[in-house]
Amino acid sequence: MRPKPHTTVAIVDDDQFVLASLHDFFDAMGIDSKTYSSADEFLASDDATKVHCVLVDLKMPGTSGLQLLESLVEQGGRRCV
DSSP, rough: OOOOOOOOOEEEOOOOOOHHHHHHHHHHTTTTEESSHHHHHHHTTTTTTTSSEEOSSOOSSSOOOHHHHHHHHHHHOOOOO
């Protein structure tokens, strides 16, 4: 039997309750997650190459979630909808 691949999810949302709830959910499922309170925080972290999935709120102050996804695609990432 092959071991499960290591997966890390980035959660980007300006609502701290949503961040905590989703982090706890992924933790309960055995999936690592990292939380970011803004798109700019995520982009500044340089974690885009270290995570396997980005779960993002589309409407946030500053850089929107849609702008974040567009930036990731421009940087060579794949977009899943």
